[in-house]
Amino acid sequence: MLRSLLAFEIKLHTRQIGFWIAFIVMLAAGILFSSLDDFTAGGERVKVNGAIPIAQLMGNFSLFSIFFAAVFVVTGVMRDDTHKAVEIIHATPVKTSEMVLARMLGVWSATVLSLGGLALGTMLGPQMPWIDEEAFQSFNLLHYLQPFVLFILINALFVSGIYTAIAATTRNRTLVYVSAVGLL
Numbered sequence: 001m002l003r004s005l006l007a008f009e010i011k012l013h014t015r016q017i018g019f020w021i022a023f024i025v026m027l028a029a030g031i032l033f034s035s036l037d038d039f040t041a042g043g044e045r046v047k048v049n050g051a052i053p054i055a056q057l058m059g060n061f062s063l064f065s066i067f068f069a070a071v072f073v074v075t076g077v078m079r080d081d082t083h084k085a086v087e088i089i090h091a092t093p094v095k096t097s098e099m100v101l102a103r104m105l106g107v108w109s110a111t112v113l114s115l116g117g118l119a120l121g122t123m124l125g126p127q128m129p130w131i132d133e134e135a136f137q138s139f140n141l142l143h144y145l146q147p148f149v150l151f152i153l154i155n156a157l158f159v160s161g162i163y164t165a166i167a168a169t170t171r172n173r174t175l176v177y178v179s180a181v182g183l184l
Contacts, residue, residue: 002098009106013072014113022068022114026061030121033057035128049126049136051143058147061118063184065111065156070180072107073163074173104164111156119148159183 013019034049034057077100123144126136162183167176 001094002102005094005098005102006105006109009076009102010109013076013106013110016075018071018075019110019114022064023117026064026115026117027121027124029061030057030118030123031125031128032121034122034125035131049122049139049143051140051146054122054143055147055151057122058118059151062115062151062155065115065152065159066180066184068114069107069111069156069159069163070176072110073160073167074176076107076110077103077164077167100164100168104160107164108157108160111160112153115152115156116148119144119152 034054123139125131126139163176163179166172166179
């Protein structure tokens with residue numbers, strides 16, 4: 001049951017226009033920041049696609065998970081209250097714990113996927129035609145994978161869990177958004 005609920009949640013979030021806007025903005029930011037050597041971290045000897053600049057870029061942009069998750073929680077976790085369908089949902093054989101867990105994992109998945117545009121953009125940036133070949137080193141997947149796991153996956157899980165708990169206990173949209181600002 002959890003698997004089908006989670007598939008529904010991911011499908012719901014990925015059909016929203018806000019998800020695709022966030023994905024495209026993160027993709028463009030990743031391409032822009034990783035293809036221009038003006039945005040490097042450190043001195044002249046640090047390569048644009050080195051481990052430190054990529055980690056700093058993903059770490060800085062992982063702060064967007066605070067806001068993306070808040071929007072996804074309000075549209076996902078609190079949709080029963082919005083559409084006045086709480087009684088109908090709780091009359092089904094779906095357990096409340098499975099439903100809340102599926103919604104939290106759906107929010108986490110949507111947040112990770114939208115920020116995955118940043119990781120994809122940082123990988124595509126060094127392939128752009130306007131780059132200076134000397135500012136880049138050869139591709140190393142670990143330079144992208146480690147910051148993605150450390151910053152994006154873990155931050156998104158932490159933030160999604162907090163917002164889901166706030167939304168499930170209070171049923172207050174404003175409190176979710178205020179907690180996002182407070183968490184920032």
